Structures are given as C-alpha cells and as structure tokens.
Amino acid sequence: MTVPPLRLGVNIDHVATVRNARGSAYPEPLRAAKLAEAAGADGITAHLREDRRHIVDADIEALVDGLRVPLNFEMAATAEMQAIALRHRPHAVCIVPEKREERTTEGGLEVAGDQNHLTDFIMPLRDAGCRVSLFIGADLAQIEASARIGAAVVELHTGAYCDFHAEGRFDERDEELERLREAAVFAHSLGLEVHAGHGLTYDTVAPIAAMAEVRELNIGHFLIGEAIFRGLDPAIREMRRLMDEARGGTTA
Numbered sequence: 001m002t003v004p005p006l007r008l009g010v011n012i013d014h015v016a017t018v019r020n021a022r023g024s025a026y027p028e029p030l031r032a033a034k035l036a037e038a039a040g041a042d043g044i045t046a047h048l049r050e051d052r053r054h055i056v057d058a059d060i061e062a063l064v065d066g067l068r069v070p071l072n073f074e075m076a077a078t079a080e081m082q083a084i085a086l087r088h089r090p091h092a093v094c095i096v097p098e099k100r101e102e103r104t105t106e107g108g109l110e111v112a113g114d115q116n117h118l119t120d121f122i123m124p125l126r127d128a129g130c131r132v133s134l135f136i137g138a139d140l141a142q143i144e145a146s147a148r149i150g151a152a153v154v155e156l157h158t159g160a161y162c163d164f165h166a167e168g169r170f171d172e173r174d175e176e177l178e179r180l181r182e183a184a185v186f187a188h189s190l191g192l193e194v195h196a197g198h199g200l201t202y203d204t205v206a207p208i209a210a211m212a213e214v215r216e217l218n219i220g221h222f223l224i225g226e227a228i229f230r231g232l233d234p235a236i237r238e239m240r241r242l243m244d245e246a247r248g249g250t251t252a
C-alpha cells in the first residue's frame with residue numbers, strides 16, 4: 001500500500017484557555033491559527049465546548065472568516081451546536097462527547113448506542129457540505145456504527161495510549177496501540193477516512209503517524225504547551241518533522 005500523505009490539524013483551544021484566564025482579548029486564537037498556517041498546519045481544529053471554557057462563539061466566527069486552511073469544528077451533538085455549525089458551514093465538523101465535569105475529553109462518542117439520534121443529527125451537516133467526523137475510541141462496534149450512520153471520518157481517541165505512556169505503563173500502552181492499529185485498519189476497510197488525536201506529543205506521535213490508514217492527526221494541548229518553551233512555529237515544525245520521519249517523508 002502506498003503511504004498516503006498525513007495531514008496535521010493544529011488545535012488552538014488552549015490559546016483561548018490562557019486568554020480566558022484573565023478575561024482579556026490576549027492571546028488571540030486567530031493569531032495563533034495564522035502562525036500555525038504559516039508553520040505548515042494543514043488545518044485548524046477548535047472545540048466549542050458547551051461551557052465555553054476556552055473557545056467561545058466569537059473565536060469560531062473569527063476563524064471561519066480569517067483562516068486560509070480548513071477549519072475542523074469540534075462540537076457536542078446538541079441542537080445548539082448543530083445550529084452554530086449550520087450557520088458557519090465549516091469544512092469539517094467533528095462530533096465529540098462532552099461531560100460538564102470532565103477536565104478534558106474522556107472516552108469516545110457512543111455511536112452504537114445512539115444511532116438513530118446521530119443519524120438524524122449528522123444529516124443536515126452532511127447536506128450543508130461539512131465533512132462529518134465522529135470522535136470515538138478504538139472500538140470495532142463504534143467504527144461499524146459510524147460507517148452505518150453515514151459518517152465520512154472517524155477520529156480515533158489516542159488519549160489512553162498517551163496516558164499509559166506518560167505513566168510508564170508500557171505494556172498497557174502497547175496493547176492500546178495495537179487496538180488503535182486494528183481500529184484504523186478496520187475503519188479503512190469500511191471506507192471511512194481515519195484520523196487520530198488527543199494527548200499526542202513528540203514522544204507518542206510516531207507510532208500513530210506510521211499507521212498508513214491514518215490520514216490526519218489533530219494535536220493541540222502539547223503544541224501550545226511546547227510553544228511556551230520554543231515558540232509555536234518551531235513547535236509545529238518539529239511535530240511535522242517527526243510525522244514525516246515516521247511516515248517515511250510523505251506528509252501533505
């Protein structure tokens with residue numbers, strides 16, 4: 001199988017986290033997104049959470065108007081978010097599970113158990129021309145259900161893999177990595193485009209980037225953190241270099 005290009009989506013949520021810490025207008029997520037574009041990002045990802053803890057509605061407006069690369073709009077499967085997405089018609093919409101009390105996205109979307117609602121929910125988004133992605137765990141039943149309801153893309157949640165690595169639980173890490181590999185192959189076999197993201201760092205990106213079925217990585221928290229130490233442009237370029245290296249030099 002020739003290895004197709006691998007795109008990098010930079011998630012700029014946590015630029016807004018820093019901004020909201022003071023209730024000021026600085027730092028501006030759009031400015032970070034433009035820097036990411038210039039540094040080689042193939043897309044920008046922003047997660048408008050129901051509680052607006054970081055990205056707020058005006059950020060989405062600014063990104064839709066100001067970006068040159070595609071916007072991947074992450075959102076919960078609610079009527080409010082659907083209306084916002086239909087108003088802006090971003091290149092892509094990624095449906096993400098949200099629990100108010102969570103610190104970060106925990107687990108993947110429960111597609112298999114909510115097929116009727118999600119089938120109806122994503123139809124208007126597809127009809128509006130948005131590429132619909134479902135943020136799921138490495139679970140074959142969730143993948144099968146995602147294909148059944150008509151999603152174009154699944155994004156595999158790499159959080160558990162990354163957490164196991166960070167905690168030194170390498171056997172569990174390698175088991176999760178194998179689950180991710182199987183999930184990517186299975187999703188691809190069903191005609192789904194495969195993305196991956198959550199928690200990826202310089203130390204964990206390579207095995208995911210090396211999966212030929214994976215076409216896009218969405219990476220944010222680590223890159224915004226690393227930008228504090230080396231600047232956003234160099235942080236992104238290093239991630240791109242590691243992706244290239246893992247992929248054998250063929251990214252988008």
Ligand SMILES: CC(=O)[C@@H](O)[C@H](O)COP(=O)(O)O
Binds near residue numbers: 096104221
């Ligand atoms: C869905 C996903 O993995 C990212 O959007 C992540 O949710 C970043 O935002 P939080 O750090 O608020 O979870």
Ligand SMILES: NCC(=O)COP(=O)(O)O
Binds near residue numbers: 155220222
């Ligand atoms: N969907 C994953 C994403 O957008 C970025 O997640 P993270 O790198 O901020 O954990």
